[in-house]
Amino acid sequence: MELHAFYxxxxxxxxxxxxxLELVNTIVDSAADIVAHNLAGASAxxxxxxxxxxxxxxxxxxxxIGIGNLSKKVGDIIDRVKVPITKAIDWVVxxxxxxxxxxxxxxxxEKGTKWVQDKVAKITDKVMSLLGLKKKFKSDxxxxxxxxxxxxGQDVELMVASNPKPYTEFLELAEKNxxxxxxxxxxxxxxxxxxxxxxxxxxVTGSNDAETEKAKKDKQDAIDGFLKELAExxxxxxxxxxxxxxxxxxxxxxxxxxxxxxxxxxxxLTKNHDPGSVPNTDPHTTYDIINRRKYPGGxxxxxxxxxxxxxxxGLGEWNNLVPLTRTANSEHESKVESIVKAxxxxxxxxxxxxxxxxxxxxxxTENESLKEIMMAEQHVPGVLHCSVAYLTNEDGVWxxxxxxxxxxxxxxxxxxxSYYLEDSKPHPEIRLYNAASEDIAKIVNENGDRIxxxxxxxxxxxxxxxxxxxxxxxxxxxxxxxxxxxxxxxARNAQNIINLASLNYVKLK
Numbered sequence: 205m206e207l208h209a210f211y212x213x214x215x216x217x218x219x220x221x222x223x224x225l226e227l228v229n230t231i232v233d234s235a236a237d238i239v240a241h242n243l244a245g246a247s248a249x250x251x252x253x254x255x256x257x258x259x260x261x262x263x264x265x266x267x268x269i270g271i272g273n274l275s276k277k278v279g280d281i282i283d284r285v286k287v288p289i290t291k292a293i294d295w296v297v298x299x300x301x302x303x304x305x306x307x308x309x310x311x312x313x314e315k316g317t318k319w320v321q322d323k324v325a326k327i328t329d330k331v332m333s334l335l336g337l338k339k340k341f342k343s344d345x346x347x348x349x350x351x352x353x354x355x356x357g358q359d360v361e362l363m364v365a366s367n368p369k370p371y372t373e374f375l376e377l378a379e380k381n382x383x384x385x386x387x388x389x390x391x392x393x394x395x396x397x398x399x400x401x402x403x404x405x406x407x408v409t410g411s412n413d414a415e416t417e418k419a420k421k422d423k424q425d426a427i428d429g430f431l432k433e434l435a436e437x438x439x440x441x442x443x444x445x446x447x448x449x450x451x452x453x454x455x456x457x458x459x460x461x462x463x464x465x466x467x468x469x470x471x472x473l474t475k476n477h478d479p480g481s482v483p484n485t486d487p488h489t490t491y492d493i494i495n496r497r498k499y500p501g502g503x504x505x506x507x508x509x510x511x512x513x514x515x516x517x518g519l520g521e522w523n524n525l526v527p528l529t530r531t532a533n534s535e536h537e538s539k540v541e542s543i544v545k546a547x548x549x550x551x552x553x554x555x556x557x558x559x560x561x562x563x564x565x566x567x568x569t570e571n572e573s574l575k576e577i578m579m580a581e582q583h584v585p586g587v588l589h590c591s592v593a594y595l596t597n598e599d600g601v602w603x604x605x606x607x608x609x610x611x612x613x614x615x616x617x618x619x620x621x622s623y624y625l626e627d628s629k630p631h632p633e634i635r636l637y638n639a640a641s642e643d644i645a646k647i648v649n650e651n652g653d654r655i656x657x658x659x660x661x662x663x664x665x666x667x668x669x670x671x672x673x674x675x676x677x678x679x680x681x682x683x684x685x686x687x688x689x690x691x692x693x694x695a696r697n698a699q700n701i702i703n704l705a706s707l708n709y710v711k712l713k
Contacts, residue, residue: 370546371397371434374607377543378552378594381605382441389440393550396434403427435551442552443597449477452512454523457562459583461489465524466560468511472595472602473544473554480514483507483525491527493580498624499530500631500648503708505616505624506584509533511558513541516548526560527584532614540590540610547607552594555604560585567618574623581616588612621653631709636686637679641665647710655700663690664701679713686712 375390375397382390403426410416450472457466497505509528512518528536540558547554566582569575590610596603617623634643644661648654656664667689671677680686683705687698704710 370542371400371550374543374546374550374552377607378441378547378605381594381607386441389437393434393437393441396430396437397546397550400427400430400434403430431549438551442550442594446476447472447474447553449474449517452517452524454511456523457560457583457585459490462491463522464490464526464560464562464583464585465511465522466526466562467557468518468524468559469557470512471555473516473548473556475548475551477517477548480510480512480516480518481520482514483510483520484522486522488522490580490583493576494527494584496625497577500624500707500709502624503530505529507533509536511560512556513537513545515545516541516556526588528588528614529616532588532612536588536590536612539612540592543608544592547592547594553596555591555593555595557591559589561587561589569620571620573625574620577623584616585614587614633709633711635711635713636664636704637668637671637711637713639665639668647704647707649703649707655703657697660697660700663693663697666690683712 372394375394379390403423406423408416408420408423410419450470452468452470454465455467456463491506491508494506495504499505506527507530508520508525509532510518510520511524511526514520518524544554544556562583562585564582564584564586567578569578588611590612592607592609593604594607596605631648634647636644641658641661641664644664645654645656645658647656664686667680667686670689671680680689683702684698687693687701690697690701693701
């Protein structure tokens, strides 16, 4: 029974992870107190968090622990479950402490904390993964990637990619429309798609430039081979896509000082499409104004985003371009464009539409250097609505099989403190390896908010001090590695450290 209850409790936390963020962080922060029998301190921390999530707490106790038959009236609920809830909480804490004593964890803490620190770090990683942590970062080669956690059954994997499984994901999305008679070909296609995705994720290495180039070519040759193999199988699923793509149709949005793309639709998109092009750099009055806005460190806040991706035949002209934040542009690529490209490359004939929704209210400020930018940002779309389907020809009639609809939010910071201009003094570079804690504490995010407390800055400085004393190790492999090196770090502080990966003026070494 206790094992069953533990399973139910675990699944409840997973399913309510987003709503329970603050409570989970508090529990992680107070885990050592509970295990060490310091229940007074732990109780105060949990009580503060529970005060903000009373409805969730009652649902947890009623649905998981088994307090049922609650009254429909709030007053009756409070009166009737007040005592059993208190008993239930006492039972949970007593069981947790008894379980800890049974395993000898308390004695381990008294003898040394290293084992517990390792366990807490692993728990922290699990919690952050379930909360959907996701951050952008640049590699030393200047390439932009996404760092995030992914759950695989009971396992959690750290993923680094724009979309690690576009081919597999495309087939999974298309699967609901594939008849049972063709599932044999679908299963074969999934195996090949998995090989493509795995090969694409493999690193390219070499002891010199020549070996690196050879490894790069060998990798691409392997991918091309799998794609040819996949095309032969997917003919049985999607038909033959050798025909020419239909021309793209575009509607535009007029800013009165130039145009942006507003609506893109292509009735039949195949791998036999015209070549696309990168965004143009022609003058555009509205875009040139908003492009004065930067991130800390000088990177542009907005990018010229394609409605139809250049690798799908989209041209880099203003009737096919929209101003997107870097975050929105990245999400558009990873959630939508990667799936469409995988489908087209797999041999599917796709119907594809993207609509940019404009209509922001104009904003102003007394700050003369920001006033023109804020007014021009009324012409920045708030969301991209994307729709994808694949087509099959049944007795000369094209049938549309819906795959997915997406809404990509193009959110912008509106606080004046989040505005950095091209003539703003850039943030001085901070190299954590030899930075003083007072400099680390000055780190701010793209919205100008401090994200490293004085205490955490001191802990980061101490972590690097220990690293320099370690003859067997010269550097932290990642920001996650740095976070894991700090004893008893909370989930919130670990996340704040990993957030540093998105700031181009902060360096690990």
